[in-house]
Amino acid sequence: MSNHLKNLKLKIWRQSGPTEKGHFEEYVMPEISDEASFLEMLDVLNEGLIGENKLPVVFDHDCREGICGTCSLMINGQAHGPERSTATCQLHMRKFKSGDEIVIEPWRAAAFPIIKDLMVDRSAFDRIIESGGFISANTGGAPDANLIPIPKSVADAAMDSAECIGCGACVAACPNGAANLFTAAKISHLNLLPQGQAERYKRTEAMVETMDEYFGSCTNHGECEAACPKEISIDVIALMNKDYRKSKLKNRKEISRS
Amino acid sequence: MTITLNSKIPAGSINDKWNNYKEDAKLVAPGNKRKFKVIVVGSGLAGASAAATMAELGYQVDVFTFHDSPRRAHSIAAQGGINAAKNYQGDGDSVHRLFYDTIKGGDFRAREANVHRLAEVSVNIIDQMVAQGVPFAREYGGMLDNRSFGGAQVSRTFYARGQTGQQLLLGAYQQLARQIGLGNVRMFNRTELVDVVTIEGRCAGIVTRDLVNGEVVSHSAHAVVMATGGYGNVFFLSTNAMACNVTAAWRAHRKGATFANPCYTQIHPTCIPQSDPTQSKLTLMSESLRNDGRVWVPQNPDETRPASQVPEAERDYILERLYPSYGNLAPRDISSRAAKRSVDSGRGVGPLKNGVYLDFSDAINRLGKDVVEERYGNLFEMYERIAGENPYDMPMRIYPASHYTMGGLWVDYELMTNIPGLYAAGEANFSDHGANRLGASALMQGLADGYFVLPYTIGNYLAPMLNKPIPGTDHPAFKEAELAAQARYQGYVDIKGTRSPDYFHREVGRIIWDYCGMERTQQGLEKALSELPALYEEFQKDLRVTGDAESMNQTLEKAGRVDDFFQLGMLMCRDALEREESCGGHFRAEYQTEEGEALRDDEKFAHVAAWEWTGDSTKSIRHKEELNFEAIHLATRSYK
Ligand SMILES: Cc1cc2nc3c(=O)[nH]c(=O)nc-3n(C[C@H](O)[C@H](O)[C@H](O)COP(=O)(O)OP(=O)(O)OC[C@H]3O[C@@H](n4cnc5c(N)ncnc54)[C@H](O)[C@@H]3O)c2cc1C
Ligand code: SF4
Ligand code: FES
8 A cells, every 4th residue: 555654743632521620641643544534543543542441532523524513623723624624524644744743622612511532512503503593394284396496596505504514613713602603504594595584584583692692702703714614604694694683673573563 | 022023004006005094094183192202212314304293293202312413313424315206307207106116126125015105205305395495406497406316217316416415404403403492302412222111012112321421211102213224334334424323223123123134235336445444434425426427447457557548448337338228327236246346357446456437527528527516516525535536637436335224123014113112214114125225215215204104103003092101210121121221331341351342343344244245145144154153252251441331431332332233243144144035235146147137036035034033143033024016016127
């Protein structure tokens, strides 16, 4: 095999529980191949730790294809590491040089408490969706799917936003720990579609207010967009803000009418 | 326990069965639904859709997943699309044709009545998902776009870029989230089912382990739905997400649920070949690529030129040559074996000579790079990221990998296992795909089961239980199961051997892949059945799990899952050994035509093999459900 082998130094955050104090631990990672993914490199490290009767490093991952949004590592201070629009699991060791020191940390955000080592609890994202990130359409009785034509450009724009994988890199990258990119991506997916109009303002109001309950506020740093593995455009935040302002008027009008 | 496999197929012609069933099914009045508790294990397409719909109807629903959020289920990774008999393209599609294609694709080893129902409700799925805001691909006029998939001569596949599973799952997840927000569903994340509890012959609930703190807890219910996905990770390397496992289905099996056709596994033809020994999983390249990509290998095994410099006359377009009428869209099992044979004959491509080309240069010349990018851009990017090569300039290299499992918990027409009150939906059951699943039909089946079948059939079981008490979690059967589960997990920690769960997983996977993979022989299977028990014994003596059972411990989670893979693996080999014919994904080298195609034996094997647990999977008992074909004539499957 023509693979290059690399020697690396790893500095990894270890923390045995949510309320425990954490610290960095250093590891030497000899001879890792270019073809290995970043998480496979951690697999190799963990196999070695088990071999030495030590505790392996806990980290979240599942699909390893960049789609489930489970992986979540801060690599040298960058959410998901150095490669643009790439989730941690899709990052390969060919992006690193032999002799590099790599610092690996969990997402750090008040709304994402650490469970253990590099694993955090992102259920605050679920709370935002539960508050309004849906179209209320009970099963059964839906009209024929081609009844409402949707211009391709609209469907494409909705899809651009719908691609969010819910990883939380935007929050981790934000100096304020804000979840505006995540929330706005979902709002813009649903608010752009004809099917999403009925609940447009109610949805926006509920989701923004739930977001504010858990997360910090946005001061337009733009770090979120740079960290996002799915290249969700920061423009969605403008749409969310516009709809939120309107929601205040709309919803109030509706209340006064009823 | 005596096993009866009553498929409960309703009376009437194939077109009327589902309507007849619905008309006769017992109903629970809306006001009474709140009196019933239903547990749904799994929040993939099947679980999320079932849970959301049952909650909308008024049942109390508890949902469990080992993921940190229901949105992460493996369904999220499906790329290519979802089938439905909408005939929007006016190209001759119909419910009957989808039904026929599915039965034929499954090599005549599926139950007609279930498959017909699947084809019928397929059209409702698309309507439902569009109403929920799934951004399917559109044509410029605003209508839904379709493409074709392997094993079909019509365009009936709906898609959302290369992320159809993601968009469908997010749709179902959002519907579930709405019910969670309304307080109709209680959601248990990072919670793994570790046992199923039966009391007086019916399923009374489950036992779970909290993955964060190791706590083992019982939950009782009127009915339990297993929507826990497939077992393709038994091979270690597969396209499944890392955490996919068989534990839920296997624990139900050990409590009396029969496990059907475990040897029916699907090897997907288009995955990126392995490049390194540390590799942890294989990545699928969507089958939709075969719409425009052409599969070939060099004629000459010693070919060293780059693909673009190999002249046309020295290329072998294997699928176009062997299957002229379906060409590159031949079904998965057939395409996979063709690739395997090319590589086995020394004509493989790439540094390890372990792949075949999937070439887009014709499509780029014909359609332009823009159109190809529009269709497959994100898949091309994904390929480049992993393989480090640009598919616009060099053909992709692909090779088959474990992808989907047709086998699973045996269920009747109502999707109930042979344990009353225990249901199985989605990939976890065996019901609709026979010996081979067609592309884009798993998403369809998961959503059909969850949205349109279970919510009806479960009422038929619950209605007579109205106002009758059910055993609570203080029942001794629950306590016993809790203690057994605690002992099991503590047991792994206490072995204190020398080898990690991953080591054993790789080893089981290698044996199963070599002897129970794309091609099986009596000799190989017997070899596997002698090697596996020995390795399993080693696992039980030499496993090492560091840490404890009372906190987040991913090594321990893995140990439990690998244990169950061992037991399942032995059953797969036995099932493959006893099925002395070739059909779909089950290819026994002894049973093939002169041209190397699968040779079925309808006289002896037109049945489902449903296995009963006896305490040791090498001694399980094989039961049969005969398959009767009334609407379709059994025919030799030909894609020539
Ligand atoms: C890479 C890839 C691409 C695919 N592409 C397509 C495609 O284009 N079209 C198509 O039709 N099909 C496709 N498939 C197949 C399809 O995605 C799956 O068959 C389908 O999504 C399975 O859905 P499910 O709901 O049955 O299970 P899953 O989505 O696998 O969900 C299982 C759920 O069960 C939970 N679970 C499992 N065990 C336990 C336990 N013990 N305790 C608690 N929870 C548990 C999990 O947490 C999860 O929530 C693809 C598959 C792969 C691997
Ligand atoms: S917006 Fe981007 S970074 Fe944020 S959760 Fe979604 S995919 Fe991740
Ligand atoms: S593990 Fe699924 S996105 Fe990285």
